[in-house]
Amino acid sequence: MRSFTPKWRRASASDLDAGLAALGDWLGRHRRAVAVVQWAVVLIYLALLIVPPLLPMPEQTARIWSNLTLAAQFAFWGIWWPFVLLSMVLFGRLWCGVLCPEGSLSETISARSRGYAVPGWITWKGWPFVAFSLTTIYGQMISVYQYPQAALVLLGGSTVGAVVIGWFYGRNKRVWCRYLCPVSRVFGVLAKLAPLHYRVDLNSWQSWQKPRGGAPARVDCAPLVAIGTMKGSAACHMCGRCSGFRGAVTLARRSPNHEIVNVAGSETNAVETLVILFGLLGLAAGAFHWGSSSIYIAAKQFSAEWLIEHRLMWPLEATAPWWIFTNYPDQSDVMTLLDGAVLIGYLLLFAALVGIGVGGGVAVATRWLGAWSPARFHHMVQSLIPLAGCGVFLGLSMTTVTLLGQNGIFLDFVAGLRATMLIGAAAWSLWLGWRIAGIYAGGRRRVAAMLPLAIGVTAAAAVWASLFWRL
Ligand code: SF4
Structure with missing residues (x-):
């Protein structure tokens, strides 16, 4: 029996697809606007990380809207962590590509890096599990949710790691995010449930031909994703830079079950x-x-x-x-x-x-x-x-x-x-x-x-x- 889809529903679905594709293109082409947002997040992050340990511990009567230490505690552990996690399931790793302060810092430093090739010890596949386990245990050892100096050591240590790795390895890349970030694999796993992804049309990719006399076409994918063979969204930071590339990459919707059932x-x-x-x-x-x-x-x-x-x-x-x-x-x-x-x-x-x-x-x-x-x-x-x-x-x-x-x-x-x-x-x-x-x-x-x-x-x-x- 032929299924019948009302015209209005077909129209709204194609409008949604066109809107998503345009959004992906916009994100890729407005790097300056994205950079402004990224640097705003970096500044807020550093202020919330560095200032509270310099202040006295809050009084019993202090409130999150009147005390910076409590405000930072609420921002990091009450909003940032739970809702970044939720955002992975809703939007994929958009947080990583557009808002994460460590990713932004690592990539910015990497633009002026020593440019060394990424050594084998960094690409060891076990790091994401080991780093996640160690930071989880260490966080409990020092009561990271309660004390600002503990947050400074744990989060700040990770930020310093991102900057140092960015300074030595790769060029315009996020080597830290790809291989060493303690939550990278957790985010990647959760992003598999996202109803949005950058879809790569293999036929368009392979049949694409460079325009005569045109500049060599390339995309600097910061987290080192092999875009042409990308099937899932676990490693993609949703930055949009490859949107429209070779006429093959599009921000698109999908079933939240698709990647786990059909790709994983x-x-x-x-x-x-x-x-x-x-x-x-x-x-x-x-x-x-x-x-x-x-x-x-x-x-x-x-x-x-x-x-x-x-x-x-x-x-x-x-x-x-x-x-x-x-x-x-x-x-x-x-x-x-x-x-x-x-x-x-x-x-x-x-x-x-x-x-x-x-x-x-x-x-x-x-x-x-x-x-x-x-x-x-x-x-x-x-x-x-x-x-x-x-x-x-x-x-x-x-x-x-x-x-x-x-x-x-x-x-x-x-x-x-x-x-x-x-x-x-x-x-x-x-x-x-x-x-x-x-x-x-x-x-x-x-x-x-x-x-x-x-x-x-x-x-x-x-x-x-x-x-x-x-x-
Ligand atoms: S594949 Fe790379 S360049 Fe493309 S959206 Fe994902 S992170 Fe950005």
């Missing part, structure tokens, strides 16, 4: 599997859990008793500088070496248990779809991206809600919204799993594979739910 299988990636299972679902969840965890308290008590029994008192008393373990006696907030060691052990164990548990469910689902295949396993793990992203967004937005509450603004609708988002994200992950499974098997195998996948998804959702509701 041919670009399977063990590092992304580690980031999703152990990084986002494991370590990031643990970083939000430990402060209210009875297991963490019990582990500390057990360790303390064992040390006392063995007359080893120094780990219970010794402290470290604030840039190693939280140390603010004025705020009655001090971590002993024992506190710090148990914290690190808790985070690592939490990440391992969640990663292995949830990954185990996906592994069984993979096996039930046919003979064992690592590529299929990595593809199935991609189905967890909506749940992983939603969990981290909800975890980060806890800080938003807490800070607003401390300032007398109470969001009563939050509990219902959290439950709706978590259930919706789990359902989305299951739907993606069902679609991916359908590529590899049909009938009973496909249905059977959904059972272990559903157990894995439920376990991951329960970990996040236990953060907000006692289960």
Whole structure:
């Protein structure tokens, strides 16, 4: 039966496509306007990063609208992090290409760099997972959400890294963003869900011919994307510079499921599997859990008793500088070496248990779809991206809600919204799993594979739910 699409709907769809293509072109051609916005963000970022550590700690009565330290804390952890994460799912990595201060600084410095070729150690594929894990753990060790000097060390350290790498390697490139940024792979994974991307038409790309006598056509893609073979949007910073290039690149809409179902299988990636299972679902969840965890308290008590029994008192008393373990006696907030060691052990164990548990469910689902295949396993793990992203967004937005509450603004609708988002994200992950499974098997195998996948998804959702509701 022929489907009928009303004329008005066809017209509005093509208007939308034309509007998006024009927007992509505009972004690519108005680099000056983009640069003005980028430098405004850089200035605000540096001010919020550098000034608060120079000020005294806020009084009890201080508010986010009257105290710069609290305003910076709210800007970084209440708005910036959760909503940058959300923007990845809505607009792809537009934040990276247009607004990120580290990306802007790294690319600007790179224009005057020493221009060295990127060495092999930088391109090691494990960096995104290692850097994300280390910064997550270190952030908890120094209480990065609470203290401005801790934010300066962690965020500032990353910014200095971006500038130094930009100074030495590449020319007009973002080598830091491509290979070393601690959140680059997390952003790339989430951007796969975005309904917008720069679509490359392979036929137009290959059949394009340079106009006679024209200048050699090239695009300086700062994050080093191979534009001609780009199928997904994980590495693209959505800067628009290649929009219209060779008549083949267009900002276009797509189904939010498209990349994960149809593209991720041919670009399977063990590092992304580690980031999703152990990084986002494991370590990031643990970083939000430990402060209210009875297991963490019990582990500390057990360790303390064992040390006392063995007359080893120094780990219970010794402290470290604030840039190693939280140390603010004025705020009655001090971590002993024992506190710090148990914290690190808790985070690592939490990440391992969640990663292995949830990954185990996906592994069984993979096996039930046919003979064992690592590529299929990595593809199935991609189905967890909506749940992983939603969990981290909800975890980060806890800080938003807490800070607003401390300032007398109470969001009563939050509990219902959290439950709706978590259930919706789990359902989305299951739907993606069902679609991916359908590529590899049909009938009973496909249905059977959904059972272990559903157990894995439920376990991951329960970990996040236990953060907000006692289960
Ligand atoms: S492929 Fe490169 S140049 Fe094109 S939009 Fe993405 S980041 Fe920009």
